[in-house]
Amino acid sequence: xxxxxxxxxxxxxxxxxxxxxxxxxxxxxxxxxxxxxxxxxxxxxxxxxxxxxxxxxxxxxxxxxxxxxxxxxxxxxxxxxxxxxxxxxxxxxxxxxxxxxxxxxxxxxxxxxxxxxxxxxxxxxxxxxxxxxxxxxxxxxxxxxxxxxxxxxxxxxxxxxxxxxxxxxxxxxxxxxxxxxxxxxxxxxxxxxxxxxxxxxxxxxxxxxxxxxxxxxxxxxxxxxxxxxxxxxxxxxxxxxxxxxxxxxxxxxxxxxxxxxxxxxxxxxxxxxxxxxxxxxxxxxxxxxxxxxxxxxxxxxxxxxxxxxxxxxxxxxxxxxxxxxxxxxxxxxxxxxxxxxxxxxxxxxxxxxxxxxxxxxxxxxxxxxxxxxxxxxxxxxxxxxxxxxxxxxxxxxxxxxxxxxxxxxxxxxxxxxx
Ligand code: GAL
Numbered sequence: 001x002x003x004x005x006x007x008x009x010x011x012x013x014x015x016x017x018x019x020x021x022x023x024x025x026x027x028x029x030x031x032x033x034x035x036x037x038x039x040x041x042x043x044x045x046x047x048x049x050x051x052x053x054x055x056x057x058x059x060x061x062x063x064x065x066x067x068x069x070x071x072x073x074x075x076x077x078x079x080x081x082x083x084x085x086x087x088x089x090x091x092x093x094x095x096x097x098x099x100x101x102x103x104x105x106x107x108x109x110x111x112x113x114x115x116x117x118x119x120x121x122x123x124x125x126x127x128x129x130x131x132x133x134x135x136x137x138x139x140x141x142x143x144x145x146x147x148x149x150x151x152x153x154x155x156x157x158x159x160x161x162x163x164x165x166x167x168x169x170x171x172x173x174x175x176x177x178x179x180x181x182x183x184x185x186x187x188x189x190x191x192x193x194x195x196x197x198x199x200x201x202x203x204x205x206x207x208x209x210x211x212x213x214x215x216x217x218x219x220x221x222x223x224x225x226x227x228x229x230x231x232x233x234x235x236x237x238x239x240x241x242x243x244x245x246x247x248x249x250x251x252x253x254x255x256x257x258x259x260x261x262x263x264x265x266x267x268x269x270x271x272x273x274x275x276x277x278x279x280x281x282x283x284x285x286x287x288x289x290x291x292x293x294x295x296x297x298x299x300x301x302x303x304x305x306x307x308x309x310x311x312x313x314x315x316x317x318x319x320x321x322x323x324x325x326x327x328x329x330x331x332x333x334x335x336x337x338x339x340x341x342x343x344x345x346x347x348x349x350x351x352x353x354x355x356x357x358x359x360x361x362x363x364x365x366x367x368x369x370x371x372x373x374x375x376x377x378x379x380x381x382x383x384x385x386x387x388x389x390x391x392x393x394x395x396x397x398x399x400x401x402x403x404x405x406x407x408x409x410x411x412x413x414x415x416x417x418x
Pocket of ligand 1: 034035040065066067068091142249269300301302377
């Protein structure tokens with residue numbers, strides 16, 4: 001082989017490498033999400049690694065802040081600038097809002113090929129589809145009406161788990177007497193709303209939740225049952241520690257993990273933090289439905305909406321959506337995240353006791369008609385109404401509104417936001 005041939009071959013190889021390189025870098029997803037806590041990041045890694053193995057490059061766009069309020073601001077900025085990310089973590093009514101703006105990609109062919117219609121629960125499909133077309137791939141189902149207890153503190157308090165609000169108050173008093181923070185809560189609107197919606201469900205039951213939260217019925221939002229709800233919120237506030245204001249949810253979880261607090265009301269993403277700290281359900285912590293809400297599930301499901309960015313990105317988007325719905329991935333991801341699968345055909349075998357309970361509760365609630373969307377996480381009301389309600393809830397919890405004023409303000413705020 002002469003020198004000219006060698007250099008020709010080398011040039012050819014370099015060209016091939018370049019072409020391959022281009023093809024590779026074209027297969028990239030830029031993912032906007034708010035999974036920045038230890039447990040959340042660990043779960044996200046399962047997806048990142050899965051895609052990397054398939055040759056899809058992951059461009060991370062994390063925007064910290066539970067429930068995604070900061071992420072939504074970042075998303076608006078990117079879309080306004082005409083440069084949306086390829087995949088975005090979205091919840092409930094936000095999926096509808098973005099779809100309405102005509103920026104969603106169409107996943108119909110993939111969904112048909114993989115039979116999503118048959119395995120994704122209808123409660124989720126109602127948001128994963130827009131005008132009959134698949135726009136998002138649901139990754140999990142979380143639920144918000146949980147209470148997480150430090151097992152040692154619970155045992156010290158007699159070991160009995162509370163089954164209603166009165167028993168909860170008795171237990172919180174016992175935690176207080178132990179010299180620990182009774183209820184670890186972060187004073188941020190979405191967290192206030194997460195606690196409030198559990199109290200609404202516990203106080204009034206599922207029918208009342210439907211009326212007050214899903215229908216935003218003015219009478220339900222201002223009546224006697226709602227008065228009890230706000231009074232209970234004021235009572236629960238007396239069990240917070242002085243540093244609760246503005247605290248992120250995972251820092252509150254850490255207080256319960258470390259035994260500095262007895263309990264936290266939070267969605268099951270909280271379990272991701274416990275697992276990350278190497279703690280075991282039943283041994284180190286106990287998961288129960290928020291007292292008085294047994295039999296009902298307030299759900300929120302994380303979904304990845306694919307934005308219509310055209311060109312090469314589509315292939316990578318399809319791979320990501322397909323990976324997300326893959327049954328083995330559903331198990332690998334959700335056992336780390338604390339959520340349960342977004343498909344109905346997954347065995348609970350690999351899930352721990354909290355996960356098994358989550359799956360069983362979900363099935364039962366779905367059959368009984370007590371599976372309802374979470375307000376704080378975008379599955380009960382469009383963003384404007386949600387924000388208006390959270391505003392009143394937070395102001396009341398912070399003592400800026402009396403209970404009477406909150407009862408008057410809540411239906412007014414909803415009406416103004418509609
Ligand atoms: C929720 C989301 C969960 C979890 C949580 C706290 O809205 O669905 O996956 O991330 O916020 O960040």
